[in-house]
Amino acid sequence: MLEAKQPSGGGSAAATEPGHHAAAPVDFQQFWKNAWRPSHDVGSYRMTRVEGEIPRELHGTLYRNGPSQNIKPTEGFAAMHLFEGDALIHAFRFDDGRVDYTGRFVENPTHLAEKRLGRVIGGLGESNHEPDDLGEVVMRQQPNTNVVYHGGKLLALVENAWPFEIDARDLSPIGTNDFQGRMLGMSTTAHPKIDRKTGQMIIHGYQPFEPYAQYYELDADGICTVAEPLDFPYVGMCHDMAITENYAIIPLGAITLHGEKLMSGEATVDECLRWEPDKGIRFALRPRGAGGDIRWFQAPAGYMFHPGNAYEEDGKIFMDACVYEDGGQLIEGLRLFRQGRGVGLRAVPYLYEFDLTTGECKATKLDDRGAEFPRLDDRLVGYKNRFGYAWRQDYAADAPKIYEIMKYDRQGGLSTAHDFGAWQWPGEAVFVPRTPTSDEDDGFLLCTVYDGTTDGSYLAVLDARNMADEPLAKVHLEHRIPLGFHGNFAGAVV
Numbered sequence: 001m002l003e004a005k006q007p008s009g010g011g012s013a014a015a016t017e018p019g020h021h022a023a024a025p026v027d028f029q030q031f032w033k034n035a036w037r038p039s040h041d042v043g044s045y046r047m048t049r050v051e052g053e054i055p056r057e058l059h060g061t062l063y064r065n066g067p068s069q070n071i072k073p074t075e076g077f078a079a080m081h082l083f084e085g086d087a088l089i090h091a092f093r094f095d096d097g098r099v100d101y102t103g104r105f106v107e108n109p110t111h112l113a114e115k116r117l118g119r120v121i122g123g124l125g126e127s128n129h130e131p132d133d134l135g136e137v138v139m140r141q142q143p144n145t146n147v148v149y150h151g152g153k154l155l156a157l158v159e160n161a162w163p164f165e166i167d168a169r170d171l172s173p174i175g176t177n178d179f180q181g182r183m184l185g186m187s188t189t190a191h192p193k194i195d196r197k198t199g200q201m202i203i204h205g206y207q208p209f210e211p212y213a214q215y216y217e218l219d220a221d222g223i224c225t226v227a228e229p230l231d232f233p234y235v236g237m238c239h240d241m242a243i244t245e246n247y248a249i250i251p252l253g254a255i256t257l258h259g260e261k262l263m264s265g266e267a268t269v270d271e272c273l274r275w276e277p278d279k280g281i282r283f284a285l286r287p288r289g290a291g292g293d294i295r296w297f298q299a300p301a302g303y304m305f306h307p308g309n310a311y312e313e314d315g316k317i318f319m320d321a322c323v324y325e326d327g328g329q330l331i332e333g334l335r336l337f338r339q340g341r342g343v344g345l346r347a348v349p350y351l352y353e354f355d356l357t358t359g360e361c362k363a364t365k366l367d368d369r370g371a372e373f374p375r376l377d378d379r380l381v382g383y384k385n386r387f388g389y390a391w392r393q394d395y396a397a398d399a400p401k402i403y404e405i406m407k408y409d410r411q412g413g414l415s416t417a418h419d420f421g422a423w424q425w426p427g428e429a430v431f432v433p434r435t436p437t438s439d440e441d442d443g444f445l446l447c448t449v450y451d452g453t454t455d456g457s458y459l460a461v462l463d464a465r466n467m468a469d470e471p472l473a474k475v476h477l478e479h480r481i482p483l484g485f486h487g488n489f490a491g492a493v494v
């Protein structure tokens with residue numbers, strides 16, 4: 001484990017006192033800002049600085065996505081909302097025990113317009129005020145949230161735009177994917193679900209005008225087979241969804257979206273979000289396939305960005321999720337996040353049980369400790385899984401060791417944590433099976449980590465079955481990359 005020291009750029013007197021213990025109060029805010037600040041695309045290079053050994057079974061490409069910023073805003077990157085920033089894609093190509101890196105911005109119309117104008121064209125929802133010729137840009141769209149490989153296409157995703165396809169090898173732009181002209185709304189979310197048994201991709205969209213939500217199915221070749229509006233009573237921030245063998249589950253949380261002023265350019269997305277706990281959480285359970293009618297289930301108030309997994313068993317549907325119990329605090333935390341002031345922002349794991357016979361929904365909190373970015377063995381999305389992985393966020397101003405990667409076991413509860421040490425901030429962990437037919441949990445967890453002691457980044461490879469152990473490999477980047485949101489492993493691309 002690395003010895004804790006002051007993160008670069010920090011200014012805490014307490015932490016610089018000789019002999020002062022690392023767990024004493026330090027400039028946590030600076031660490032946070034450092035971890036998320038933007039970097040540029042640097043092209044490609046072989047990652048030669050390796051601690052440990054990269055497993056030779058790893059064969060394919062890990063893609064990561066997250067917000068960076070090519071043109072710096074005058075007020076500074078930290079003043080921007082967490083959701084803003086150019087999509088910067090990182091590709092880590094594993095082959096024969098080596099890793100090659102490629103980093104490139106998604107060169108979509110918004111990115112190119114800002115590059116041409118030499119300035120930021122406004123916050124989300126503000127671009128209608130711009131007098132400049134923005135070409136085809138009508139709203140700032142930055143596909144910075146997720147990157148998914150499906151049907152032979154690599155898609156960069158954000159929930160206020162249609163998917164933007166990029167080349168799987170060099171990450172160069174290909175163009176917007178409109179599902180063969182079948183789009184029913186202004187956007188799709190960044191969180192499709194892929195059913196590995198059928199090869200289908202299920203995804204929804206939402207928008208601040210009718211139809212409030214839309215539902216799509218694509219076959220294994222990426223051809224859209226179902227495109228239908230969803231009958232929602234109002235619209236909220238519907239970031240993610242879950243699937244089971246027979247259903248799609250779309251949570252409509254108690255953070256509502258009031259988009260009248262958003263579309264006219266009079267308000268930002270942040271100003272249009274409202275915490276309305278009286279609404280509770282509504283879950284839309286829609287049978288997969290064409291023509292399915294929604295069945296609504298109701299749970300106590302909260303907000304979830306991310307369900308974990310869902311599956312059917314004995315006439316019920318079980319779904320776990322990372323839930324923010326106070327959505328007002330969440331909205332505030334998102335606004336202040338880039339300034340390192342989103343400290344109160346924390347989700348906790350819940351299990352929801354939908355009884356298809358009675359229509360009842362039972363909500364159970366699984367742990368008081370924080371959990372976000374839930375993942376599982378992707379082969380089991382929509383089917384009963386035993387293990388789940390998540391990022392723990394437990395904030396304490398005097399404790400630098402607050403981010404861990406957790407493993408949850410449905411048989412017996414919480415099982416294991418991996419602690420990366422002081423001033424280390426891991427991102428979302430992606431599970432890759434050792435071989436295509438390996439058992440669940442027999443494989444690797446891949447995550448990029450920000451190292452606050454060196455102001456650098458590395459890719460960690462953990463043995464999922466022994467995840468508390470030292471990483472099998474730490475593969476160091478030659479440059480720091482900002483902590484991002486989501487990514488996926490594509491075994492088909494090397």
Ligand SMILES: [Fe+2]
Pocket residue numbers: 145190191239240305306485486
């Ligand atoms: Fe997300």
